[in-house]
Amino acid sequence: MLVEVVAHPSFPKPQSGEVPYLALLTQARDWMLEHPQVLQDALAALCQAHEPLPDDVQSAVTSMRAGRWVYLRDTAHYSIFLPITVHEDAQAYAVKSLTTRLRDMTGCSGLVLQTALMEYAGGIVTDGLVGTVAYLGPGYRESYGEYLAKAKAQGQFYQTRLPAETHAPSPGQASKPSRSPATKAPSVKAVKTVKAAKAVKAVKKS
Secondary structure, rough: HHHHHHHHOOOOOOOOOOEEEHHHHHHHHHHHOOOOOHHHHHHHEEEHOOOOOOHHHHHHHOOEEEEEEEEEEEEOOOEEEEEOEOOOOOOHHHHHOEEOHHHHHHOOOHHHEEEEEEEEEEEEEOOOOOEEEOOOOOHHHHHHHHHHHHHHHHOOOOOOOOOOOOOOOOOOOOOOOOOOOOOOOOOOOOOOEEHHHHHHHHHHHH
């Protein structure tokens, strides 16, 4: 799917330097979500190549939401995600991974992550393209833990689907927990880099 996005005429091709392989895929994902027509063109290209996505995968892709999320902690069956901005209408998500366990990718929980969530196989999953923004301090973790309890009490702990998107709350309704400051973390490194001139070719071979 992302191969078709990288090949799309509108996709901004890298010009020079080393290009992290996963960063290229992440850029393609974000470009696809920002430009709905690119997604439709990519789906059409796959159909023309007689390689259409299965219906459940196509549905997952169209439900995808990219952004920054609080990865609070893990249970035996899923990871707990929260929106960064907290407000009265609390929400929380039970998130699974498609292949590699999220904690194995990041090394720990208690993080702010940049990734995409989508509905797949009766649950909410991450697409596996993960970047770390910051570690959460103890005060933040405590505050987000309280927010999680609030979301559960309001019946808004989502395990099988993403809730309908709502407009961002006003400044008077929204805030970030303000106890211990978060510590910036290094980005999760790509496992492979390629020259910019070969980036598109490398994706097509994957």
